[in-house]
Amino acid sequence: xxxxxxxxxxxxxxxxxxxxxxxxxxxxxxxxxxxxxxxxxxxxxxxxxxxxxxxxxxxxxxxxxxxxxxxxxxxxxxxxxxxxxxxxxxxxxxxxxxxxxxxxxxxxxxxxxxxxxxxxxxxxxxxxxxxxxxxxxxxxxxxxxxxxxxxxxxxxxxxxxxxxxxxxxxxxxxxxxxxxxxxxxxxxxxxxxxxxxxxxxxxxxxxxxxxxxxxxxxxxxxxxxxxxxxxxxxxxxxxxxxxxxxxxxxxxxxxxxxxxxxxxxxxxxxxxxxxxxxxxxxxxxxxxxxxxxxxxxxxxxxx
Amino acid sequence: xxxxxxxxxxxxxxxxxxxxxxxxxxxxxxxxxxxxxxxxxxxxxxxxxxxxxxxxxxxxxxxxxxxxxxxxxxxxxxxxxxxxxxxxxxxxxxxxxxxxxxxxxxxxxxxxxxxxxxxxxxxxxxxxxxxxxxxxxxxxxxxxxxxxxxxxxxxxxxxxxxxxxxxxxxxxxxxxxxxxxxxxxxxxxxxxxxxxxxxxxxxxxxxxxxxxxxxxxxxxxxxxxxxxxxxxxxxxxxxxxxxxxxxxxxxxxxxxxxxxxxxxxxxxxxxxxxxxxxxxxxxxxxxxxxxxxxxxxxxxxxxxxxxxxxxxxxxxxxxxxxxxxxxxxxxxxxxxxxxxxxxxxxxxxxxxxxxxxxxxxxxxxxxxxxxxxxxxxxx
Numbered sequence: 121x122x123x124x125x126x127x128x129x130x131x132x133x134x135x136x137x138x139x140x141x142x143x144x145x146x147x148x149x150x151x152x153x154x155x156x157x158x159x160x161x162x163x164x165x166x167x168x169x170x171x172x173x174x175x176x177x178x179x180x181x182x183x184x185x186x187x188x189x190x191x192x193x194x195x196x197x198x199x200x201x202x203x204x205x206x207x208x209x210x211x212x213x214x215x216x217x218x219x220x221x222x223x224x225x226x227x228x229x230x231x232x233x234x235x236x237x238x239x240x241x242x243x244x245x246x247x248x249x250x251x252x253x254x255x256x257x258x259x260x261x262x263x264x265x266x267x268x269x270x271x272x273x274x275x276x277x278x279x280x281x282x283x284x285x286x287x288x289x290x291x292x293x294x295x296x297x298x299x300x301x302x303x304x305x306x307x308x309x310x311x312x313x314x315x316x317x318x319x320x321x322x323x324x325x326x327x328x329x330x331x332x333x334x335x336x337x338x339x340x341x342x343x344x345x346x347x348x349x350x351x352x353x354x355x356x357x358x359x360x361x362x363x364x365x366x367x368x369x370x371x372x373x374x375x376x377x378x379x380x381x382x383x384x385x386x387x388x389x390x391x392x393x394x395x396x397x398x399x400x401x402x403x404x405x406x407x408x409x410x411x412x413x414x415x416x417x418x419x420x421x422x423x
Numbered sequence: 424x425x426x427x428x429x430x431x432x433x434x435x436x437x438x439x440x441x442x443x444x445x446x447x448x449x450x451x452x453x454x455x456x457x458x459x460x461x462x463x464x465x466x467x468x469x470x471x472x473x474x475x476x477x478x479x480x481x482x483x484x485x486x487x488x489x490x491x492x493x494x495x496x497x498x499x500x501x502x503x504x505x506x507x508x509x510x511x512x513x514x515x516x517x518x519x520x521x522x523x524x525x526x527x528x529x530x531x532x533x534x535x536x537x538x539x540x541x542x543x544x545x546x547x548x549x550x551x552x553x554x555x556x557x558x559x560x561x562x563x564x565x566x567x568x569x570x571x572x573x574x575x576x577x578x579x580x581x582x583x584x585x586x587x588x589x590x591x592x593x594x595x596x597x598x599x600x601x602x603x604x605x606x607x608x609x610x611x612x613x614x615x616x617x618x619x620x621x622x623x624x625x626x627x628x629x630x631x632x633x634x635x636x637x638x639x640x641x642x643x644x645x646x647x648x649x650x651x652x653x654x655x656x657x658x659x660x661x662x663x664x665x666x667x668x669x670x671x672x673x674x675x676x677x678x679x680x681x682x683x684x685x686x687x688x689x690x691x692x693x694x695x696x697x698x699x700x701x702x703x704x705x706x707x708x709x710x711x712x713x714x715x716x717x718x719x720x721x722x723x724x725x726x727x728x729x730x731x732x733x734x735x736x737x738x739x740x741x742x743x744x745x746x747x748x749x750x751x752x753x754x755x756x757x758x759x760x761x762x763x764x765x766x767x768x769x770x771x772x773x774x775x776x777x778x779x780x781x782x783x784x785x786x787x788x789x790x791x792x793x794x795x796x797x798x799x800x801x802x
Contacts (some may be wrong), residue, residue, distance in 0.1 A: 136513025162515075196668055223663070238698075241698070241699075242655075242669070242670075242671070243705060244664045244665065246664055246668060277454055277455065279455070279650065279651045280456060281452070283661065283662060283664060284663060284664065286456075286659075286662050286663070287662075287663075287666065288649050288663055288666055289649070289666055289668070291649060291650070304757075312621070312753070312757065313757035317758070378640035378641075379640075379643075379757060379760055382640050384640070412566055
């Protein structure tokens with residue numbers, strides 16, 4: 121017993137010393153040149169825009185899509201993962217995950233632009249517009265990230281995953297995994313209310329009878345986004361709904377298909393949206409994405 | 424010196440550990456997360472036992488004719504087959520009793536009240552509420568405490584459940600014990616669950632086809648009845664973001680603008696927001712076979728009628744004070760557009776819903792009446 125007590129006590133002291141050490145480090149950092157080998161916290165701010173306006177629950181936006189519709193968003197959330205910062209020499213440095221945050225788990229971050237008010241009433245009051253992680257100090261001039269949840273985390277029992285992978289409204293049907301992007305809106309058109317749910321489709325399990333692990337998905341639908349002129353610490357990544365919905369019919373749902381676009385390759389409502397995200401769709405080959413762009417941080421905040 | 428400090432630190436640490444009460448054994452079904460427990464009402468076995476006694480205690484109604492179990496009957500998954508259960512004064516409730524199965528996982532309680540987040544607070548409503556009167560205890564707090572104090576079992580149970588509390592028999596502790604008991608009412612051992620755990624024979628082929636339909640974009644059921652509890656408003660230990668959803672499912676459309684009967688306007692009654700007309704919580708579908716009649720007002724009598732309602736995308740009432748076509752309601756959830764469904768597919772879907780019935784839960788002796796002489800609930 122005393123032996124146990126000694127060990128427990130030692131562990132306690134070591135922990136305290138560790139905390140003090142870290143505190144000392146961070147307070148003296150201002151005076152010292154940072155060690156480039158030690159990863160430091162990095163925050164990558166995102167903004168949701170609709171053309172030159174900011175996204176906000178309760179706002180309506182005119183002249184969108186092929187139908188020049190007026191829409192009122194009712195939801196906007198997306199998962200971002202596999203973030204890499206690109207330095208001046210073109211080297212890709214993976215953003216290392218941070219812990220202890222309800223918005224991210226092992227490098228998968230939920231961006232949540234809805235605040236649960238007005239037409240977004242079924243959402244959550246909390247919002248998150250920042251991807252956080254660790255990276256060695258450096259001069260980063262570009263960024264790459266994935267809109268989606270990596271395959272190896274996409275098909276687990278979501279009730280047993282830590283936040284944000286246990287958010288029920290971002291989980292899709294059991295075979296498909298998560299909704300990578302959930303955007304919903306009321307429209308001035310006859311459809312009244314349409315959805316955009318981006319996620320993997322045509323997913324198959326090891327067998328068809330029991331609930332077996334998903335082996336593969338015919339269409340993974342993870343959009344890999346590269347923004348070569350992103351200045352870490354200065355710029356914001358903007359998601360522009362005007363460009364996301366460009367070319368889409370926002371007034372009516374294509375008959376006999378899921379309402380809006382739910383990622384089915386057989387749904388013509390998805391074709392322009394997938395092209396905008398740079399995703400392959402049916403026989404269409406992927407093109408360059410147009411949905412995300414870099415904006416100056418101050419510009420993003422004052423708009 | 425260093426060794427001494429370490430030793431003292433260790434003793435303090437061990438002492439702190441000893442003061443922690445033993446972790447509560449949930450006996451969770453496979454795949455179930457632990458319920459979230461408020462820090463001011465930790466679980467313990469004595470508290471659960473006390474809550475069970477209180478749940479079945481007629482002394483918690485003004486005239487000693489009703490207990491919680493009168494309107495929350497175990498064989499019906501702690502719901503009530505009456506569409507409008509009556510309180511002690513004979514006043515019918517505008518809404519049916521919700522099943523208490525997995526109530527501990529509900530992020531929001533009752534049919535339509537965004538303010539009810541805690542079982543402890545909710546328990547006050549049936550006991551002391553006056554619109555409608557249910558158990559009729561308004562103004563009788565002192566009398567209730569007197570009655571409970573006179574019961575020998577409570578002389579042991581209350582102090583055991585609330586150690587260190589100098590006045591353990593109190594109304595707040597009654598609500599805490601009721602909440603603790605309700606958190607143990609966990610249902611997750613249905614044929615569907617056995618199927619999920621790998622027993623491919625647990626669900627019939629029809630029920631399996633129904634499960635696929637349930638998860639299809641054609642039917643859209645899972646959007647509002649998602650997750651392990653088949654309800655979008657689900658919370659549990661480790662959930663970072665609490666999700667609370669209310670939906671208008673097109674049950675009524677009195678005026679063409681989506682109006683509901685004034686007795687049941689949904690969360691509009693609480694918020695006053697016109698957009699909230701007819702918005703109700705999507706209840707758990709677990710044990711749905713035995714929790715009819717369906718919808719908040721018990722207006723749909725069978726699962727067949729419920730599936731017809733969603734197939735049509737809303738209910739049409741041709742005449743009477745509630746006449747109107749819910750399918751045309753401008754306030755209806757976009758997830759209720761209506762769908763085509765063959766008769767075979769309807770049977771498959773209902774077979775799936777019936778596979779959510781947890782017979783072990785409905786007969787679990789841990790949840791039954793603990794008092795020596797079981798009473799007959801008034802019918």
